[in-house]
Amino acid sequence: MRTIIKNIDCLVTCRGGSAKTGKGLMDAGIINQGFVVINNEFIEAIGQGEDYKKYLDNDSIVIDGEGKTVTPGLIDSHTHVVYSGSREFELPLKLSKVGYIDILKAGGGILSSVRDTRAASLDKLTKETKKRMDLMLLHGTTTIESKSGYGLNLEDEMKMLQVNKELNSGHPVDIVSTYLGAHAVPEEYKENREAYIKMMIDEIIPRVKKENLAEFVDCFCEEGVFTIEESRRILQSAKEIGFKVKIHADEVVSTGGAELAGELKAFSAEHLVAASEKGMRAMAENNVIAVLLPTTSFYLMLEKFANARRMVELGVPIALATDCNPGTSPTESLQIVMTYACFGLKLLPEEIINAVTINAACAIGRQKEIGSIEINKKADIAVFNAKNLNYLIYHFGVNAVDVVIKNGNIVVKGGVRC
Ligand SMILES: [Zn+2]
Numbered sequence: 001m002r003t004i005i006k007n008i009d010c011l012v013t014c015r016g017g018s019a020k021t022g023k024g025l026m027d028a029g030i031i032n033q034g035f036v037v038i039n040n041e042f043i044e045a046i047g048q049g050e051d052y053k054k055y056l057d058n059d060s061i062v063i064d065g066e067g068k069t070v071t072p073g074l075i076d077s078h079t080h081v082v083y084s085g086s087r088e089f090e091l092p093l094k095l096s097k098v099g100y101i102d103i104l105k106a107g108g109g110i111l112s113s114v115r116d117t118r119a120a121s122l123d124k125l126t127k128e129t130k131k132r133m134d135l136m137l138l139h140g141t142t143t144i145e146s147k148s149g150y151g152l153n154l155e156d157e158m159k160m161l162q163v164n165k166e167l168n169s170g171h172p173v174d175i176v177s178t179y180l181g182a183h184a185v186p187e188e189y190k191e192n193r194e195a196y197i198k199m200m201i202d203e204i205i206p207r208v209k210k211e212n213l214a215e216f217v218d219c220f221c222e223e224g225v226f227t228i229e230e231s232r233r234i235l236q237s238a239k240e241i242g243f244k245v246k247i248h249a250d251e252v253v254s255t256g257g258a259e260l261a262g263e264l265k266a267f268s269a270e271h272l273v274a275a276s277e278k279g280m281r282a283m284a285e286n287n288v289i290a291v292l293l294p295t296t297s298f299y300l301m302l303e304k305f306a307n308a309r310r311m312v313e314l315g316v317p318i319a320l321a322t323d324c325n326p327g328t329s330p331t332e333s334l335q336i337v338m339t340y341a342c343f344g345l346k347l348l349p350e351e352i353i354n355a356v357t358i359n360a361a362c363a364i365g366r367q368k369e370i371g372s373i374e375i376n377k378k379a380d381i382a383v384f385n386a387k388n389l390n391y392l393i394y395h396f397g398v399n400a401v402d403v404v405i406k407n408g409n410i411v412v413k414g415g416v417r418c
Helices: 022-026 051-055 090-095 100-105 110-119 122-138 154-170 193-210 228-240 257-263 277-285 294-299 308-314 334-343 349-355 358-363 389-394
Strands: 002-012 030-039 042-048 061-064 069-072 074-076 141-147 174-182 216-221 244-249 268-271 289-292 318-320 381-384 401-406 409-413
Touching: 002 051, 022 308, 022 349, 030 051, 042 051, 069 074, 069 389, 074 358, 090 100, 110 154, 122 141, 122 154, 122 401, 122 409, 154 174, 154 193, 174 193, 174 228, 193 228, 216 228, 228 244, 228 257, 244 257, 257 268, 257 277, 277 308, 289 308, 289 358, 294 334, 308 318, 318 334, 318 349, 318 358, 334 349, 334 389, 349 358, 349 389
Parallel strands: 002 061, 002 069, 074 141, 141 174, 174 216, 216 244, 244 268, 268 289, 289 318
Antiparallel strands: 002 030, 030 042, 069 381, 381 401, 401 409
């Protein structure tokens, strides 16, 4: 059974089997008047002009790509999509410049999401997360990374990872699961953070491994959260038992998180708004992917974005993600992130599309299967109502998705689920 997308005004293949860096990031493999042939769940052929006709048979589904931009299904390589509740009550506090600590005292901040997530049953948490994943799919996202980190104890962290597992098999969007117990020190361990760190290292991380509930372990390495030494201990212990590691690094202040990512040969380091020159160089040398989250800079009113241009110059591979979370980036749309990447990070459209497809696949270790439109890769494809790639980023704040194909199946058509 074949599906053919023909006459595509702008076919963006993002071809390449590894992370793109430097000038290579500008190569998005664009074909004008292109076509894609899908056979069951895989891509069978790619080309230009009328050659698609030789693949046509009686039961082929044909999609007309006139006026469309077609890209690999978008990959959101950093999300906190599993949570309960919401934090819109923080808006007026933020605008009156109430600091993060005072928001915490007023019952807000990350610990308020911890309370709501702990209180939610597995079923409720799964339903709330599924709604957000439906939105992601409607906006062209076909694979995500999803972190725990609002449970902060054995039982509730396992519950969050269980949501990842259930939705990975029960939802069209694929999930790569990450344990982020080191997201904050829970209230009950405020006076005894060492005991919490020890519990993660001795008990929770080995348990997550044993039950095979995550592929990555992440740690929020930041002033006031976990120190460099604590992060090193946590992540090293995870590496020793076979986890791949990621680091939330240098989001607000540079504490040397990017340097630590290089030292540990982490898969990726995320945020990096305040990353030092030395840290960026350490990342380039050790092939650590920078996962940049421009909507978070915007939402935190940091008035500063990560130095993406310098990272590209130094050869750091770059990916972009939503950071979808209830406090500092409540959005499911990678399309919005793409616009902020352009105006905030000063990245060009070709760089941006590579950063939400092939490079994002590399950030979660899936580049062999997804992230580009190439023969024998999985047929995860987004068709946008945009006459070219620039238009997709230029016309912002609306959902440009027309069709989404996941594993060769049409799951969104005319912008609605089918
Ligand atoms: Zn995050």
